[in-house]
Amino acid sequence: MTTSLVTEHEHFASLASEMLDRAKSLGATEADVLVAEGDSVSVQVRLSAVDRLEKAREKSLGLRVFFGKRSASASTSDFSKESLSRLVADTCSLAKAVAEDEVSGLPEANLMAQDFPDLGLYDPTTLTVDQEIELARRAEDAAMTADPRMTNSEGADCSVSQGTVLLANHHGFVGCHQSSTFSLSVSPIAGDSQSGGMQRDSWYSVKRKYHLLDSPEAIGKEAARRTLRRLGARKVTTQQVPVVFDQEMAKSLLGHLATAVSGYSIYKGASFLSEFLGKRMAPEFVTVYDDGRLTDGLGSRPFDGEGLATQKTVVMESGTLTSFLLDTYSGRKLGMKSTGNAARGVGDSPSVSTTNLHLAPGTASPADIIGSVKQGLYVTELIGFGVNMLTGDYSRGAAGFWIENGELAYPVEEITIAGNLKQMFADIEVIGNDLEFRGRTASPTLKIKELIVAGN
Amino acid sequence: MEEQTTPSLEHFSLQKEQIQQALGRVKTRDIDYADIYFESNVSESVSMEEGIVKRASKHIEQGAGVRATAGEKTGFAYSDDLSQKDLEIAADTARYIANSPKGETPIAVTHRDGPTQDLYPLEQPVSEIATTERVELLNLIDAEARRYDPRIAKVMASFTTEQKVVMVANSEGQLVGDIQPLSRLQVTCIAEDGSNHQVGSYGGGGRVGFSYYHEGERAQKFAREAARQAILNLQAVDVPAGVMPVVLGSGWPGILLHEAIGHGLEADFNRRKTSAFSDLIGQRVASEGCTIVDDGTLPFRRGSLNMDDEGTATSRTVLIEKGILRGYITDRLNAKLLGIPLTGNGRREDFRSIVLPRMTNTFMLAGEAEPEDIIRSVKNGLYAVSFGGGQVDITNGKFVFSASEAYLIEDGKVTKPVKGATLIGSGPDILKHVSMVGHDLQLDEGVGTCGKEGQSVPVGVGLPTLRIDEITVGGTSVGP
Numbered sequence: 001m002t003t004s005l006v007t008e009h010e011h012f013a014s015l016a017s018e019m020l021d022r023a024k025s026l027g028a029t030e031a032d033v034l035v036a037e038g039d040s041v042s043v044q045v046r047l048s049a050v051d052r053l054e055k056a057r058e059k060s061l062g063l064r065v066f067f068g069k070r071s072a073s074a075s076t077s078d079f080s081k082e083s084l085s086r087l088v089a090d091t092c093s094l095a096k097a098v099a100e101d102e103v104s105g106l107p108e109a110n111l112m113a114q115d116f117p118d119l120g121l122y123d124p125t126t127l128t129v130d131q132e133i134e135l136a137r138r139a140e141d142a143a144m145t146a147d148p149r150m151t152n153s154e155g156a157d158c159s160v161s162q163g164t165v166l167l168a169n170h171h172g173f174v175g176c177h178q179s180s181t182f183s184l185s186v187s188p189i190a191g192d193s194q195s196g197g198m199q200r201d202s203w204y205s206v207k208r209k210y211h212l213l214d215s216p217e218a219i220g221k222e223a224a225r226r227t228l229r230r231l232g233a234r235k236v237t238t239q240q241v242p243v244v245f246d247q248e249m250a251k252s253l254l255g256h257l258a259t260a261v262s263g264y265s266i267y268k269g270a271s272f273l274s275e276f277l278g279k280r281m282a283p284e285f286v287t288v289y290d291d292g293r294l295t296d297g298l299g300s301r302p303f304d305g306e307g308l309a310t311q312k313t314v315v316m317e318s319g320t321l322t323s324f325l326l327d328t329y330s331g332r333k334l335g336m337k338s339t340g341n342a343a344r345g346v347g348d349s350p351s352v353s354t355t356n357l358h359l360a361p362g363t364a365s366p367a368d369i370i371g372s373v374k375q376g377l378y379v380t381e382l383i384g385f386g387v388n389m390l391t392g393d394y395s396r397g398a399a400g401f402w403i404e405n406g407e408l409a410y411p412v413e414e415i416t417i418a419g420n421l422k423q424m425f426a427d428i429e430v431i432g433n434d435l436e437f438r439g440r441t442a443s444p445t446l447k448i449k450e451l452i453v454a455g456n
Numbered sequence: 457m458e459e460q461t462t463p464s465l466e467h468f469s470l471q472k473e474q475i476q477q478a479l480g481r482v483k484t485r486d487i488d489y490a491d492i493y494f495e496s497n498v499s500e501s502v503s504m505e506e507g508i509v510k511r512a513s514k515h516i517e518q519g520a521g522v523r524a525t526a527g528e529k530t531g532f533a534y535s536d537d538l539s540q541k542d543l544e545i546a547a548d549t550a551r552y553i554a555n556s557p558k559g560e561t562p563i564a565v566t567h568r569d570g571p572t573q574d575l576y577p578l579e580q581p582v583s584e585i586a587t588t589e590r591v592e593l594l595n596l597i598d599a600e601a602r603r604y605d606p607r608i609a610k611v612m613a614s615f616t617t618e619q620k621v622v623m624v625a626n627s628e629g630q631l632v633g634d635i636q637p638l639s640r641l642q643v644t645c646i647a648e649d650g651s652n653h654q655v656g657s658y659g660g661g662g663r664v665g666f667s668y669y670h671e672g673e674r675a676q677k678f679a680r681e682a683a684r685q686a687i688l689n690l691q692a693v694d695v696p697a698g699v700m701p702v703v704l705g706s707g708w709p710g711i712l713l714h715e716a717i718g719h720g721l722e723a724d725f726n727r728r729k730t731s732a733f734s735d736l737i738g739q740r741v742a743s744e745g746c747t748i749v750d751d752g753t754l755p756f757r758r759g760s761l762n763m764d765d766e767g768t769a770t771s772r773t774v775l776i777e778k779g780i781l782r783g784y785i786t787d788r789l790n791a792k793l794l795g796i797p798l799t800g801n802g803r804r805e806d807f808r809s810i811v812l813p814r815m816t817n818t819f820m821l822a823g824e825a826e827p828e829d830i831i832r833s834v835k836n837g838l839y840a841v842s843f844g845g846g847q848v849d850i851t852n853g854k855f856v857f858s859a860s861e862a863y864l865i866e867d868g869k870v871t872k873p874v875k876g877a878t879l880i881g882s883g884p885d886i887l888k889h890v891s892m893v894g895h896d897l898q899l900d901e902g903v904g905t906c907g908k909e910g911q912s913v914p915v916g917v918g919l920p921t922l923r924i925d926e927i928t929v930g931g932t933s934v935g936p
Contacts, residue, residue, distance in 0.1 A: 046528075046728070055533040055549040056808060057542075058519070076516040077536040083516070090514055097587035099508035129552060154730055154851075189730055189851055200730065200851035233852075238698040240934055268505065269610050269646055269653065347515050384856035385845035386878040386930070390646065390655045395878040395930045397847070397856030414854050416878045416930025418697065454697035454880075454930040 016168035038163030046155035062347035075347020103332035113303035142220025151191035233411035242376035250443035263330025272392035292355035299440030305344025362431030371406035392421035476562035486554035491626035499618035576663035583619035604683035647686035656685025660901030695874035697931035705841030710917030723790035732853030742887030752816030758902035759817035759916030805911035819918030823893025853883035878930035894921030
């Protein structure tokens with residue numbers, strides 16, 4: 001940590017404590033302040049030439065005040081004295097305009113995070129713009145030279161960002177953490193000589209630390225492989241078949257699970273899992289964790305958006321739904337303790353988000369899973385928003401490969417898959433051994449017994 | 457009124473000289489074009505659930521984005537600090553793409569009094585309405601929804617407003633600004649009947665004044681609509697999967713045009729030849745009855761703008777005329793590189809985002825068919841009147857959109873409501889299957905938000921009742 005950063009944090013801490021004092025002097029019974037700053041440099045290279053270069057530096061301050069059971073929040077990017085004092089006054093008058101809410105308030109003082117472990121979230125490595133351009137260029141080159149059918153490109157993007165978050169509240173809590181993100185991605189296009197059509201796909205790597213990033217060549221080659229294999233895609237007839245979700249698509253099912261077990265969905269009665277806590281909803285080999293303290297994790301943080309310690313929560317254990325994901329407010333609504341999942345947009349009241357959500361791996365290899373299907377679908381892309389969180393009804397656009405006698409026979413597109421999430425979790429038949437964190441949510445390949453595929 | 461529609465430099469505490477100097481610094485001889493975009497935005501939100509307005513928030517943002525283009529290259533930097541020093545740092549970053557030394561000669565800019573259009577003249581911006589009045593608006597909703605049917609168990613509503621002030625100064629010597637009000641009221645109801653729980657949503661808004669929400673009890677109407685949808689869904693049946701004729705209702709189902717056609721006609725994809733529509737200008741991409749426009753000049757609409765985010769006046773662009781592909785929607789960079797007209801569609805979410813060609817209000821012009829005749833013409837199919845969201849893969853042209861209110865058509869009659877059906881098709885093909893176009897063009901209520909490259913912008917859509925002879929419906933039951 002450099003001296004200037006320390007100075008900056010001290011400046012933020014004193015800014016926050018000044019805001020807290022001012023809120024108190026205007027009659028607020030409780031308050032918390034979030035200060036965030038960050039900078040990023042990103043480049044896009046397309047067909048070997050620099051297409052876009054972006055550089056950003058920003059900061060913002062969020063304030064939440066309570067007048068007894070009433071509360072409001074606000075944010076500003078203008079740190080001038082006048083602007084900040086207006087912000088405090090505005091927030092206080094907003095709070096007085098809303099109704100009393102029985103369970104609103106800061107977390108209890110004795111629950112605030114005490115320890116701030118180093119989770120490996122920050123890498124001070126800086127890349128010059130030219131180094132970023134070089135990485136993007138190498139990744140795109142690897143994709144474009146992989147095969148003569150690689151004809152065009154939406155470009156390769158390289159981005160490095162660093163940020164600091166400081167949270168302080170009237171309990172005397174002050175927490176601060178720094179993080180960094182390095183990412184590299186390519187979106188190449190392949191031309192289809194048969195239909196005259198084109199297909200695009202992409203591949204990426206995103207890490208907290210520069211040295212953990214996949215090599216540009218590996219990313220480019222994988223992007224090309226994923227794009228080329230889609231050429232010649234066709235529709236299939238409408239039928240009910242087993243469906244295998246690849247790692248990337250299986251992640252989206254965990255995402256739906258996370259939304260359904262968020263304390264807010266539950267207390268609002270907006271989730272298909274409202275009545276499932278403690279109940280069996282999937283086979284016994286299905287276990288799901290949300291781990292806020294995974295080393296180097298993209299979803300890790302030492303404390304959550306309210307200053308509570310993050311933790312490892314078992315969301316589903318051996319097929320039984322064991323925990324919702326909660327912050328203080330949604331926990332109090334349900335008579336439960338926060339699971340340290342408060343997320344916080346600067347200037348917003350907390351909401352719930354996952355940290356590092358993942359499905360525990362099984363023992364089958366992806367090839368074994370595909371090999372077990374006589375006739376079915378291997379899904380590698382999903383589009384659209386056809387998921388009803390209240391009923392679990394699920395219907396999305398899909399693309400992927402048709403499986404015949406355990407082999408990927410040909411690519412398919414312009415089809416949908418439909419079912420109900422409740423049934424889909426119950427119908428998980430196999431989980432792969434290929435768990436790998438490529439983001440904050442991770443899943444091995446998985447197979448679902450049956451879904452309706454709509455096509456011709 | 458004057459002050460409300462034409463922002464001045466004082467709003468940003470800026471001197472003209474500072475802007476001229478920064479522009480001069482970035483616009484060297486190797487840079488084709490440069491601009492600086494200044495933005496301030498105050499957004500506020502109040503929300504209601506469990507019968508009480510329990511949340512209120514306010515966000516104040518201000519910043520500037522400096523952009524330089526050289527050939528196909530774009531350099532861009534932004535800062536939330538408007539100091540001379542920060543503008544200069546941003547200018548130096550943007551210029552980096554051309555690798556040229558910094559410019560020393562300031563570029564003179566002339567302040568145009570305001571955009572040439574005045575599409576949202578408001579007596580009083582919604583941002584000036586007291587929080588208590590917004591709270592009262594939301595308080596109307598809960599009772600109204602519950603009155604609709606005792607099975608309405610939960611009611612949630614939110615009212616959001618923003619007041620955006622933008623100014624654009626460019627290397628061609630223009631300095632122009634706009635004040636852009638926007639608001640939206642959204643209602644969600646959950647109906648419960650035993651263990652059967654269903655949701656319904658409705659909302660609307662635009663670049664309108666606060667009285668809009670009280671006119672003709674509009675807020676209550678939104679509440680009843682959300683409640684009606686939730687109750688209707690209690691009786692919804694599974695939808696058959698497969699290819700069938702589909703009748704789209706007027707208004708919001710225009711999201712079809714946005715996904716299937718609109719994105720594919722954005723000039724950036726076509727310059728890069730990554731769109732399924734690349735090189736199709738002059739060719740038939742829809743049936744004779746289809747004429748589709750993008751029109752940013754409709755007064756008070758959510759998707760309308762006096763000027764786009766490059767200071768170009770918005771316009772009405774014919775995308776498809778009687779089935780023939782006529783044009784793309786453009787921003788400065790892509791219009792210039794493609795040598796095609798500038799349509800005023802250069803938009804950005806905020807000062808942190810780069811300009812992209814984006815839609816405004818996209819709709820199909822009315823035809824002549826009676827909507828009842830269109831439904832009657834279908835023996836067995838689907839009648840879809842409201843949708844959730846949609847998405848498209850530009851490159852292969854495949855799009856999906858999901859119905860939130862749809863019915864079976866059996867023997868030419870609208871019968872049972874069905875559960876969430878997803879429609880999937882191919883952009884360059886789907887409109888070739890349009891066989892009837894109704895005379896009942898309607899625009900949506902003003903709820904659309906379009907996402908592209910991570911940037912969200914408000915948009916509008918519209919459609920007359922339409923018959924599509926065949927489209928794949930992703931249903932939950934197999935067989936007829």
